[in-house]
Amino acid sequence: MAALTTYSVDLRRANTKMTESVGFSSHHTFIELALKETWKSFEGLMTKDKEFSPLPLSAFQELRDSEVKRLAKLNPGAETGELEELVAPGIALQADPAYQHHTLIFRPMRVVFIQAIFNSHALCEAIINIAMSIYFAKSGTPELFEILEKSDLKQKWTHGPKLIKNSYCLEKGKELYETLSRLIKLRNSYVHYKPNVEVNGGMKIRSNNSHLDEMDFSEQNRWMIKFFNLPYDLAEHITYSTMHPAMLLLSHRLPIRPLKSFHSL
Numbered sequence: 001m002a003a004l005t006t007y008s009v010d011l012r013r014a015n016t017k018m019t020e021s022v023g024f025s026s027h028h029t030f031i032e033l034a035l036k037e038t039w040k041s042f043e044g045l046m047t048k049d050k051e052f053s054p055l056p057l058s059a060f061q062e063l064r065d066s067e068v069k070r071l072a073k074l075n076p077g078a079e080t081g082e083l084e085e086l087v088a089p090g091i092a093l094q095a096d097p098a099y100q101h102h103t104l105i106f107r108p109m110r111v112v113f114i115q116a117i118f119n120s121h122a123l124c125e126a127i128i129n130i131a132m133s134i135y136f137a138k139s140g141t142p143e144l145f146e147i148l149e150k151s152d153l154k155q156k157w158t159h160g161p162k163l164i165k166n167s168y169c170l171e172k173g174k175e176l177y178e179t180l181s182r183l184i185k186l187r188n189s190y191v192h193y194k195p196n197v198e199v200n201g202g203m204k205i206r207s208n209n210s211h212l213d214e215m216d217f218s219e220q221n222r223w224m225i226k227f228f229n230l231p232y233d234l235a236e237h238i239t240y241s242t243m244h245p246a247m248l249l250l251s252h253r254l255p256i257r258p259l260k261s262f263h264s265l
Helices: 028-051 057-074 080-095 097-139 144-149 153-163 175-191 217-242
Strands: 004-013 016-025 197-199 202-205
Touching (some): 016 097, 028 097, 028 217, 057 080, 097 144, 097 217, 144 153, 175 217
Antiparallel strands (some): 004 016
């Protein structure tokens, strides 16, 4: 049976203070925990990036020697100098500062980026689903949730809260809307991945995922910080716009921090 979380809300009706208790299943709290664990990985890699110092070519001498020995066993008649020339390009690549950063920082950070996208998207959807289901249940129209559930995530956040308060607006062009749009686009690109395919130099299948390669390291990290904060920003927005206590569905956003606290990005 699903665990239930209960919160109490003070309402004023006809100048009378009333307390209303609402219970709801709270599995979304594990999504929030997953998001915060991903944030810890992000901060750890940010620290490694700040402290990154590439190893000199001499640090790869042991790798070079072991590779020469490996090839010598496979090619008993080969000259040592010949084998050393053979392994030299690979060792030079390993020692290249850009390659070292790519291996130690960029690749792990891209993994964290994808995790942040999935966790943030899931939590944003959980929050709007819970907020609207509570509203429908309290309003005596629980059947309307089935209609809302068929909408995509952007529609849920742009149109759903208008049923609570008509003046609600998630304005297109504003940062909150654009961050949500970017999150959805990236999530869909990974979930419904489509590759580029060439045959004999001719493009046969062209993907719609070019934006996955357009971001440099800093831009990727700026968007990632926005994605980490998005569920909390959206919960605040619906709370202040409609007085629905959606902020109570989440814990405090710490250790997640806003973009403005990262002066180097």
